[in-house]
Amino acid sequence: MKFLFISPRYSGGIGGHAAMLAHQLENFGHSVTKMETPHIPIKNLKNPSFAILGALKGIMNRQNYDIVHAFNIPSGFAMHYSKGQKKILSAHGVYSDQVKVLHSSTTSKIATSAESRVFKWADKLTTDSQITKKEYKKKFNLDLEYLPSPIDTEMFKKIPEVKKITNQVAYVGRDSFEKGIDILKSIESKINGNVVYCVDKPWDETMKILKSSRLLVVPSRMESLPTVIKEAFYLKIPVIASSVGGIPELVTHNETGILTESENPQLLLKNINELLIDESLQQKLSSNAYDFVIKHFTWKKILPKYLNFYENLLKN
Structure with a gap:
């Protein structure tokens, strides 16, 4: 199969997933082109500029593909104008809800309008979390x-x-x-330990720091299905995370990690300090989490599902 992948970048959450999937498909002998599109790195212009420039790049690209796969809503514009037998759009979290939290009401209205339009351009919609699947069914009556x-x-x-x-x-x-x-920074001085922030570090360096840590804290207000939690599970690093988005699909409280309320810094502080001194619980959580990620979230388990999905899509 001949693929065109479209993502704002090919590292980090969504982009990292796209890059890994491309690598796995190439290992199976398929051809994957990753569209590289520049954009303006300014908060309110980043996604619109990516959408516009991606659309232009799609129009100018004369190549034909079996499958064009876009990995977020702004990528859908390039998907729409690219030539492909079948087109797929993946949603990682509810895009319009994310924009509503981060941007102005005007930008939010534009995002909601674009979201509903872009979904209609795809032959198939996918998501990496059950909560996103449920929310889009509720919001637009869409089946992902x-x-x-x-x-x-x-x-x-x-x-x-x-x-x-x-x-x-x-x-x-x-x-x-x-x-x-x-939220984490607001309680940092009261944590009985040292917090290391891995924000813009290379993946190798980040994983080395994570591996040397006693625990990972994910204090998110919004999430889909964070890759870093799965990475911590594999490295046997206990996780404390907000009970938002798809996180409870990974973290079962007191079994594979600790769930805490979002935007409750005092409870987060209590959970961190208690887990830091409870080595028995650390061992229990890390062991259960490792077994969980090996059972459910490796390419050996998941890649056949992608291959079947793509092959069945081309048949219809």
Whole structure:
């Protein structure tokens, strides 16, 4: 099969998933072109500029593809104008809800309008979380295919063995409002340990820091299905995370991690300090979480589902 993948970038959450999927498909002998589109790196212009320039790039691209797969709503414009037998749009979280939290009411209205329009351009819609599937069914009466985003366990072979650092707490994610980094910083001085923020570090360096930590904190206000939680599970690092979005699909309280209320810094502080001194619970959570991610979120488990999905789509 000949694929065109469209994503604002090919690292981090959505982009990292697109890059890993492309790599797996190429290993199976398929051809994957990753569209690279520039955009204006300014808050209110980033997505609109990416959508416009992506659409122009799609119009100018004379190549024909079996499948054009766009990995977020702004990518849908390039998807629409690219030549493909079948077109897929993936949603990672509810886009209009995310924009509503982060931008003005005018921008939010534009995003909601664009969202409903872009969905109509795709032959199939997918998502990596059950909560996103449920929310879009409720919001637009849309049926999205659930296709989880796994981790590539082979990539972890290049992460060296490291010594655990006493009471080190890791944060991995963007420095942005929806990720709740400000919530963690507001209690940092009261944490009985040292917080290391991995915001713009390379993946290898981030994983090395995570591996040396006692626990990972995910204080998000909004999420789909965070890759970093799956990575922490694989590295056997206990996780404390907000009970938002698709996180409860990964973190079962007191079994694979600790769930805490979003925007409740005092409860988050209590959970962090209690887990830091409870080595027995740390071991229980990390062991259960490792078993969970190996069972459900590796490419060995998930790639056949993608291949069947693509093949069946081309047949119809």
